[in-house]
Amino acid sequence: EIVLTQSPDTLSLSPGERATLSCRASQRVPGSYSAWYQQKPGQAPRLLIFGASSRATGIPDRFSGRGSGTDFTLTIRSLEPEDFAVYYCQQYGSSVTFGGGTKVEIK
Amino acid sequence: VQLVQSGAEVKKPGESLKISCQISGYRFIGYWLAWVRQMPGKDLEYMGIIFPEDSDTRYSPSFEGQVSFSVDTSISTAHLQWRSLKASDTAMYYCARAVGDTPYFDYWGQGTLVTVSS
Secondary structure, three states, rough: OOOOEEEEEEEEEEOOOOOOEEEEEOOOHHOOOOOEEEOOOOOEEEEEOOOOOEOOOOOOOOEEEEEEEEEEEEEEOOOOOHHOOOEEEEEEEOEEEEEEEEEEEOO | OOOEEOOOOEEEEOOOOEEEEEEEEEOHHHHHEEEEOOOOOOOEEEEEEOOOOOEEEEEOOOOOOEEEEEEHHHHOOOEEEEEEOOHOOOOOEEEEEEEEOOOOEEOOOOOOEOOOOO
């Protein structure tokens, strides 16, 4: 099973700042098949990025993903108030696993 | 696209339960449908997928034998079922449309909270 480790656990930032979230896989993710989700309290996850770098329908372009192999990154270019949430990475190159999440909180 | 899940449930250990996920806005039989567990304050866990057209089902090893998936294509609804609940089954359960059979998940239900307590 591919284990995904996200860092940091918590990111404390102010609106307007840039957020960079990391997801490292325990082994190479075939096809670099990775996705990112946003989850707010009391809500279901929402797909942001699939295929490592493709934005899902309706996702603002301040969200971007990159990476391959074992290292993947989600960047939020300039944080809006609604972006403070927990973010999960997922790999689907070999079965499916999720990372432990990064909480982006208001500083 | 909408996935609407059944309401919260409170059950006792040993009881059975079936929760549902009704879809609209897309061709039900054309996509895999996944179930994802989130225990209180914890991370997302992939339970498995079912293909509604032929009920081909693939369980994640951690959930094999613990739950069962089914569908009713006449009402575009998927079900997640337990024969004998345990306290450790207390969690939020999400259905999600799965893209591919080793999938990511592009649309999610609102979740069904299952509480198992004596």
